[in-house]
Amino acid sequence: MEVTTERQGGILSICVDGRIDGSNVVEFEEAIRNAIGDDDRVVIMDLENLRYISSAGLRAVLLTGKTLKGRGAELVLCSLSEPIRKVFEISGFDTLFAIHASRSAVQSSLSD
Amino acid sequence: MLTLVEEIVLLMIDEKGSFIPVRETAVDYSIAGATLMGLAFANRIDTDSEHLTVIDSSPTDSALLDRALTLITSSEEAKLPSAWIEVLATDEARSMREMALDSLIEQGILERSGSTFMWVFERVRHPIIGDREERAVKRRIADVLLSDGIPEQRDAALICLADACGILPAIFSVQEIKKARPRIEQLRKLDLIGREMNGAIEEIERSIIIAMSHMPH
Numbered sequence: 001m002e003v004t005t006e007r008q009g010g011i012l013s014i015c016v017d018g019r020i021d022g023s024n025v026v027e028f029e030e031a032i033r034n035a036i037g038d039d040d041r042v043v044i045m046d047l048e049n050l051r052y053i054s055s056a057g058l059r060a061v062l063l064t065g066k067t068l069k070g071r072g073a074e075l076v077l078c079s080l081s082e083p084i085r086k087v088f089e090i091s092g093f094d095t096l097f098a099i100h101a102s103r104s105a106v107q108s109s110l111s112d
Numbered sequence: 113m114l115t116l117v118e119e120i121v122l123l124m125i126d127e128k129g130s131f132i133p134v135r136e137t138a139v140d141y142s143i144a145g146a147t148l149m150g151l152a153f154a155n156r157i158d159t160d161s162e163h164l165t166v167i168d169s170s171p172t173d174s175a176l177l178d179r180a181l182t183l184i185t186s187s188e189e190a191k192l193p194s195a196w197i198e199v200l201a202t203d204e205a206r207s208m209r210e211m212a213l214d215s216l217i218e219q220g221i222l223e224r225s226g227s228t229f230m231w232v233f234e235r236v237r238h239p240i241i242g243d244r245e246e247r248a249v250k251r252r253i254a255d256v257l258l259s260d261g262i263p264e265q266r267d268a269a270l271i272c273l274a275d276a277c278g279i280l281p282a283i284f285s286v287q288e289i290k291k292a293r294p295r296i297e298q299l300r301k302l303d304l305i306g307r308e309m310n311g312a313i314e315e316i317e318r319s320i321i322i323a324m325s326h327m328p329h
Contacts, residue, residue: 021158022155022157022158022165022167023167025155025158054159054160055152055158055159055160055303055305056152056155056167059152062262062265062302063265065262066261066262066263066264069261090301090307091301091302091303091304092298092299093302095298096262
């Protein structure tokens with residue numbers, strides 16, 4: 001699992017590559033914590049290259065979203081592959097988070 | 113901090129110390145589900161729809177969870193999460209309910225009192241003597257149900273369990289539950305173990321309905 005970050009127009013994007021499961025979820029959470037700054041109001045989690053996510057990984061995403069919400073910020077998910085999208089939908093995450101087809105779609109929705 | 117099993121057992125007890133009359137099978141499955149959820153939240157197991165993996169076999173701070181963890185780690189064959197729910201929703205669930213009661217008594221939240229009725233049968237009750245924990249659990253449930261925000265996974269799990277074993281009507285009015293039903297359905301989906309547990313309970317209830325429909329009138 002690899003976590004990379006970039007900022008565009010002041011918005012943080014976190015790209016996750018590989019698998020998130022119980023064997024690396026602590027590293028994932030730490031990488032996310034280190035990446036998000038106090039001033040971030042919108043965080044995009046780009047999951048285009050996420051190949052697998054277990055229950056532990058879903059919990060970490062939920063916790064990230066809750067933590068951000070608690071300080072008035074928002075977690076937005078994008079670029080989910082079909083199998084990953086299904087996992088998120090079965091788990092009801094699509095009712096808790098905005099999920100967009102691509103990062104550019106997120107940018108457009110933010111500028112609306 | 114109480115375990116999920118302790119919290120759900122606490123919610124099953126009414127003000128007189130008796131168990132709220134709910135379907136025994138649903139209670140067994142809820143306790144099995146609460147046990148596996150507790151292990152997941154303690155980072156001892158991880159799941160997807162086809163696997164339940166032990167990621168850390170070190171003891172937790174709960175004898176009840178450790179008992180289940182030992183059972184899982186000592187198993188020679190890998191099982192689906194749904195199969196582990198079936199394994200635990202047996203006499204194991206009854207034992208775990210007793211362990212949870214013992215633990216709640218030890219923590220000064222319940223006491224055990226016995227009396228005989230009909231001169232023969234012993235009736236055991238568990239009156240709540242320290243209601244701080246019970247009120248806190250009920251408040252957490254109400255807070256999550258009445259909001260539309262992102263819940264704590266543990267609170268969502270608790271609502272899923274309470275709904276599965278049918279004890280929400282002891283906490284909320286019928287109208288309140290009806291109004292909160294969309295939120296309950298949303299929270300029930302969040303946890304894979306909860307979904308598997310609910311699936312198993314629904315399957316049993318379907319079988320009972322089919323069996324009853326075939327009974328002679």
